[in-house]
Amino acid sequence: DGGITQSPKYLFxxxxxxxxxxxxxxxxxxxxxxxRQDPGQGLRLIYYSxxxxxxxxxxxxxxxxxxxxxxxxxxxxxxxxxxxxxAFYLCASSPxxxxxxxxxxxxxxxxx
Amino acid sequence: xxxxxxxxxxxxxxxxxTVTLSCTYDTSESNYYLFWYKQPPSRQMILVIRQxxxxxxxxxxxxxxxxxxxxxxxxxxxISDSQLGDTAMYFCAFMNNNDMRFGAGxxxxxxx
Numbered sequence: 539d540g541g542i543t544q545s546p547k548y549l550f551x552x553x554x555x556x557x558x559x560x561x562x563x564x565x566x567x568x569x570x571x572x573x574r575q576d577p578g579q580g581l582r583l584i585y586y587s588x589x590x591x592x593x594x595x596x597x598x599x600x601x602x603x604x605x606x607x608x609x610x611x612x613x614x615x616x617x618x619x620x621x622x623x624x625a626f627y628l629c630a631s632s633p634x635x636x637x638x639x640x641x642x643x644x645x646x647x648x649x650x
Numbered sequence: 651x652x653x654x655x656x657x658x659x660x661x662x663x664x665x666x667x668t669v670t671l672s673c674t675y676d677t678s679e680s681n682y683y684l685f686w687y688k689q690p691p692s693r694q695m696i697l698v699i700r701q702x703x704x705x706x707x708x709x710x711x712x713x714x715x716x717x718x719x720x721x722x723x724x725x726x727x728x729i730s731d732s733q734l735g736d737t738a739m740y741f742c743a744f745m746n747n748n749d750m751r752f753g754a755g756x757x758x759x760x761x762x
Contacts, residue, residue: 569748580654580741580752581695588748628695637683637745641695 541565542642544629549647551616551623559614559645561629568634570612574598575626575644584627587612616647624649652677654744656753663732664761670717671727671756673742682746684718684725689755690738698740701725732760 542563551557561570569588573581583596587606601620606612612631616623626646630639653676663669675684686698701709701718708716713733717726729736737760742753 571750578754580743580754581750582752583750586748626693630695638685638697638700639745639750640697641687643692643694 542629542631542640544627544642544645546645547643549645551647551649553649554618556615556617557647559616559627559629559647561612561614561642563610563631563642565631565633565640566609567631567640568609569632570606571630571632571639572596572602572604572612572614573628573630575628581628584614623647652679652682652744652746652749652751654742654751654753656740656742656756658756659754660757660759662759662761663729665732665734667732668728668730669732669758671729671740671742671758673725673727673753675723675725675742675744675751677723677744677746679746682744684716685743685745686714686716686725686727687741687743687752688736688738689741690735695741699727729758734760734762736760 545560571586572584575581582598585604587593603615628644629642632639655674682703684701688696688698699711699714713730715728739755741755744751
């Protein structure tokens with residue numbers, strides 16, 4: 539099946555620990571995105587990448603890092619510098635030249 | 651910066667009836683795209699409908715249609731013949747040059 543997968547579904551982080559959220563797509567989409575969703579709010583852009591080995595900061599990039607070594611993969615690392623990481627994280631992708639973004643199922647990150 | 655406003659935090663509708671969700675946005679751009687996404691309890695973001703700003707004709711997708719008023723910067727979603735499966739959060743989104751902005755969402759409950 540073609541689609542976007544995110545793993546794990548739930549992730550727990552201890553104080554001071556870095557964690558990495560996985561996002562993989564087999565849709566051959568060029569662009570990929572990471573969003574954060576807090577309760578009762580819309581999505582906010584963390585990072586996006588339009589091509590391999592290139593990515594841009596979104597509105598709330600502080601405390602996060604990404605890489606785009608392969609077209610199909612766009613992992614997000616939540617670093618210890620992110621003071622309030624508890625949230626729902628959504629990955630999305632879009633084909634070249636198209637504006638519609640398609641979303642993965644999300645990862646719920648909780649801080650212990 | 652572009653902003654998206656959804657003024658109805660919660661709405662309810664009886665099954666088989668029609669409901670309209672409101673969305674307004676603020677931009678100085680002339681070329682952009684507008685979207686409605688649905689987020690059911692599973693939290694998967696699902697595209698409902700999209701509209702290109704350069705098209706005057708309102709988009710329709712089966713029971714879903716929009717009323718796009720470019721001068722008023724308004725983009726409402728009409729759901730006809732509401733079904734129990736339409737119960738979800740609905741997010742309005744604005745896209746220009748890879749910058750996607752989401753509203754805070756409207757929680758829609760369809761009652762039997």
